[in-house]
Amino acid sequence: MKFSYRWLAELVPGLADDSPGPLELARLITMKTAECEGVEPASHLDLHGLAPDYIIDIDNKSLTHRPDLWGHIGMAREVAAITGGSLVDPVKVSLLPTGQPEIRVRIADHELCPRYSALVMEGVQVDLSPVWLQNRLESIGINAINNIVDVTNLILAELPQPMHAFDADKLTGDTIHVRLARRHERLRALNGETYDLTEEDLVIADASGPVALAGVIGGAETAISEGSRRVVLESANFNAARVRLTSARLKLRTDASVRFEKALDPENTVRGLARAVELFQEVCPSARPVGGFADDRGVLRPVGPILLPVNFVSRKLGTRVTLQRVVAILRALGFTVSEPQAETLIVTVPSWRATKDISLRDDLVEEIGRMIGYNEIPPVAPKVSCVVPPANPMRLFLRSVRQQLASQGFTEVYNYSFVNEAEAERFSLSISEHIAIRNPIGSELTHLRRSLLPGLFKNIVDNVRHSPAFRIFEVGQEIHGNASSLPNEITRGAAAIYDAHGDEQDFFELKRVLECVFPSSCLSAAEARPFEHPTRTAYIHWRGTVIGRIFELHPLLLQREGVEGRAVLFETDLDLAQRLTASRLLRYTPVRKYPTSGFDLSVISDIRMPADKIQDALAQLAGSHLASIEFIRQYDGPPLLPGQKSVSYHIEAGALDHTLSAEEVAEIRNQIIEGMRGRGFELRV
Amino acid sequence: MLDAKLEELRRATLAGFASAVSLEQLEESRVAALGRKGTLAQISKEFGKLRPEERAQLGKLLNSVKQDLESDYGDKKRGFEQAELAHRLANEWIDVTLPARGVRVGSLHPITQLQSEIEDLFTSLGFAILYGPEVETEEHNFDALNIPATHPARDMQDTFWLSDGNLLRTHTSPVQVRGMRELKPPLRMIAPGRVFRNEEVDASHEHTFYQLEGMMVDREVSIANLIYFMKILLSSIFKRDAIVRLRPGYFPFVEPGFELDIHCLICDGAGCPVCKQSGWVELLPCGLVHPNVLRMSDIDPEEWSGFAFGLGLTRLAMMRYGIDDIRQLQGGDLRFLTQF
Structure with missing residues (x-):
């Protein structure tokens, strides 16, 4: 809404060219009434005053609740109240x-x-x-x-x-x-x-x-x-x-x-x-x-008089205001104020403020507060009881996940919550399962994301121009439509390692990172989705639950964008993972008093036999004397047959109440060897 | 005669030690004199032929020669070892300015960092931290905040409407409603999060940005209390006195309502695209919670009052780091993100 300074000056005769002047008046209006967006010389001469005019532009949003300020009289009334001038009503009924x-x-x-x-x-x-x-x-x-x-x-x-x-x-x-x-x-x-x-x-x-x-x-x-x-x-x-x-x-x-x-x-x-x-x-x-x-x-229903105790104003503002000040401000703004009885005013709202704007004593507090000026109110610490706030365990969990990833070299990205059909389908998501935006900004941002992967993929493609290798992650909400009421929002944590000269070690590097974020997590091979490398995809298990997947991106996806190299990603359900942290009570295990004895074993198996199966079998056979088992190396090639591999482990055995004798250790070793043979494994001994 | 041999041994061996230039030469001299088959051993074999008085006298001499030689040998040997160690260490010089191996530390998004800081501040002041959903009902986002469907204030917030009848929250204020209904008064809470407005993107406008809602409901809460918290917040974030101004602002869920503006830190008030050339940036709409809003969440406004504020986290991050293009924050460009 544009206001002419000269027009306002006609309605508030005290307003002179230089006092307060258009700029200062605009500032006063901003501080007391509504936000001014600028002051410009008017495009036309004001012929009443025979002088140049200035236009004060007020942000319409700040006039939403003030029907009276959509006309010059309304603003002139404010100006009169602010400057102490008087208002001329141009209407002769x-x-x-x-x-x-x-x-x-x-x-x-x-x-x-x-x-x-x-x-x-x-x-x-x-x-x-x-x-x-x-x-x-x-x-x-x-x-x-x-x-x-x-x-x-x-x-x-x-x-x-x-x-x-x-x-x-x-x-x-x-x-x-x-x-x-x-x-x-x-x-x-x-x-x-x-x-x-x-x-x-x-x-x-x-x-x-x-x-x-x-x-x-x-x-x-x-x-x-x-x-x-x-x-x-x-x-x-x-x-x-x-x-x-x-x-x-x-x-x-x-x-x-x-x-x-x-x-x-x-x-x-x-x-x-x-x-x-x-x-x-x-x-x-x-x-x-x-x-x-x-x-x-019709029968117009005026707002009834409002009872306003002066101490209510002081309490709400948090500073003491005198009765005289309250009365003066309200009257300047056109309110009728009765003579006070016991410090309570009876305030009648003028018709131009009564349609929607003012009906409560709280509304009157605003009138007084703004005319006094909020900058005049000294800050005061509240007197409230001292209590520990309710916990938000998700906040601490997300913070630790983010910090772990950052310390492992990952840079956090924020992607939009939007996805379009092409992006969704690249990740085998049918667009029809996404919640659509009824009034999208453009054809690019049409649906709500059900996965963080399209966003990370875009980040990879965008950044390869500047960097041959990088690590990124995002923690964000996926929005899954739900027939009843609100959608299901899942907090997902997803990360990617991109390397223009990548090899399979990138997968194990990301696996190592996972183990930093989710200690003792493990993987099991998973059937690949179309966008995943068909033989490099796994479920992530943590505390007995599958919390996500890790995979190498199918090479075609990057190729199609003209991008060389490999990308390995993981995505995890952080809501689920956080719940797994909730009920954990840690108990201490006594440190061994007696030394343990170690020996190495090499197991020959089919080349695609998962190593953790071999390790589990060894550990189980070692029984209660197992102190630790550690992977040493894997080997395939001569003299092994094609399709075979040898996996070596170091096993430490010991008892809690004595030092194992050489015979006892030999017995444990034999027990493992025979047990493994019984399960169809060869051992190189 | 034997005493002359001993004296000669002493002299010759000490001379040998003195002229040795390596640990090996030193060792050769030692073995020749003190070794199992060395000169000293041979001399001591001849002791058997001596009379007891002579034996005692020469024995003393022999011991003294042996001690002298061993002591001198020890000194010389330590000297060689120290020199060798010093030489080895000197050759182990490394260029400490060479880069380390392995991955470099990554970085957290500037909004994450700022949000964490503010969360910690408010936690220390006894505020709960709530996270609300990004998709909200019309009721939570508008109606329960005193913005009915016919209210023109709905035009103030261009809304993304969804095919399931819900909407993308246009502010974090609906978390107030959730907070009031879940926590019950007295309560203190903040709610950071992502919000959405249906507007075209340019250097200072985004359809996706971040806010941090705050609310306190107690027996007696005043504007002076609200100003107190805002000052704490800003001085903690900027580590200095930020220049601010408070002016009236209209938000249907507060009464009275106001805007806190901060002096633009990008241009220092001179005018730039971020502050739309005004020198001031709107940072914090705030006010006392409207009695209707309390009532809609089953809180009796006669008994309780409260304040609420909505901090623009995105604006704040831009101010703090001098970011003059809002699009950077969600552009995913590592050249930008790795700076934080």
Whole structure:
């Protein structure tokens, strides 16, 4: 919303060119009322003041709750309160004609249209507006059109009261109806578009059908034109939610609709008509009102007086405020404040703040707080009980996972939560199983990720240009659709080692990293998914549960992107893994008092026999005297037969209550050798 | 005659020790004199022929010669060993500036680092740390925060709507609602996390960014208390007095509501793309929890009051590290990420 400094100065006469001046005023408004986005010299000269003007641009978002600030009077009232000036009301209600209205108004539902006022003017001569009016509108970004429309727009930007002028001779019948549209009704609007209406849209209709979309836009058929002689001026108040609904559905936001959807002051309808009569005397002197004004209004429900104990204000602000200060601030902002009884004020909310904005004593605290200035409130430590906050074990777990990975050389990446069809399908995920975004930004970000892998893959492809080898990881949410209520979000930890000259050792390096993050985790071969290397894929087991997978990326995936080398990845379910850490109670095992004895064994097996199976068998056969077993090496080649391998282990055996004799050790060794032979293994002894 | 031989042995051997240039030569001289078949052993064999008085006298001499030789030998040997050690160590010189082998330490994302720091700070102040879901219901994200469907404030937050009827949370504020319903008052909590807005991406706008929500509900909570926590937070993060200003701001779930702006640390207030040339960056919308919001989470506003704030973690990270392009944070470029 753009405000003209000179226009504000007309409404607050104390405001001079240099005091406070546009820049300082903008700063004061930002600190006390609403956020100013900038101050610029106006595009047009202000002919009332015969001087250059300045435009103060206020962020619309900070006016969301303030319907009154969508017009210059509202902002002028703030400025008067901030600077200690006084406000001039430009409306002279006495100018309203009396008598029988020339037009009748019928409102079907006062909930949807609390008030509709209208006045017929005759002798109208449509012409260009005087330059001062054109300049004033153009300066704040409204196109000047003709004297009639410009008057309505000036009032829109001043009171703020959106108005509409119908060509009275193009209306059918003598009554204006405010009702919901009927099925199949259409309206050709002023912007040239034709809209199909629904039974949810509020319309202004004459005997022949809709002539305007209430609060949004007028119809083309009844619009004023050069030849118009009689006009019906509409000055109405519409239900904010209803205007918003229609405007959102038709994607049609107008200067009127953005104001109505903030819930405007119904008292302004007749004030708007009075202001129009006055302005017409200047910009269209031939025009005269015919009859009195029509005014159909429902029972307006004003906000009841608010009881405001002064100490409530002090308690909420956390600083002591005097009664005199509270009263002065509220009165400057237009509130009526009764004489206090026992430090409690009875505050009546002015109509322009009563539609939505202010209904609670907490709302009044804000008025006082902002006018005092929040920077004036000294910080105070709260007096609260000293308690240990509830634990968040996931937080500590994620932190340790991240730190482990970082210390093992991995760089953390954050990828978007979005995925598109091509990315999902590269990782064998059907796009139909993803939750779709109904209003995506572009064709690239259409669905929610069910896997971190597409993101990491993209990181690999993007970074190979700059680095021949790197390690990355991400901890993030995967979103899995769920028929009932919210989706299942899984916190996934995924990591990748990329090496342009990689070999199978990368797999074991990543396995080593896994063992740092999840101590004592182990792997078992898994059937590969299409994007995984068919013979280099495994489940990750930790504490008796499969928590994820580790695999080399299928070489074709990188090849297709023109990337050389290999990538090894793992992905783990961190929610699951965290639960496995939860109930662990560590117990100490006594350190051995007697020395152990060691010996090596080499087992010959089929080359694809998993080594951990061999190790398990050895350990089991060693029985209760096993102190430790450690892998030494694996060998294949002559003199072994093709398809065979030899795996060597070092075994330490010992007893808890004595030192094993040479005979006892030999017996354990023989027991293992014979046991292994019994299971079909050869031993090189 | 034997005494002359002993004296000669002493002289000759000491001369031999003295002229030895290596441990080997020293050893040769020692073996020749003191070895099992050495001169001294041969001389002592001749003792048998001597009379007892002569034997006692020559015995003394023999012992004295032997001691002298062994002692001198020991000194010389240690000298050679020390020289050899010194020589070896001198040759073990390494260039300590050569790079180490193995992988270099990686790095945590700047947002992770900042978030951890703030989590630790608030934990120490007795705040619980809650994580909420990224996909939220309309009820949690809007309605329970005093933003009904017809409210124009919904336009303030361009929302990604999902095919399952839910939405991507537009702020971390719904975690307030979860916190109030789960923890019950009195409560203190923060909730960091990823949030989403449906907007086009440029140097200062992202559709995905990070916030940190904070809330405290107790018997008497005031704006002065809120300001106190905000000052602690900012001085802890920036390790110096950050220049801030508080001004009114509208958020339907707080009343009164305000914005805390920080003096732009990228341009030092001179104006840059990050602060949209204003010199100030909006960092912290905050306020006292709206009575309706308390009521919707079954907390009686007559009995309890609270404050809430939403810290822009992304903005804060940009301020702290001088990042002038928000897209870097999720670009996955290691040349950027490895700097942290």
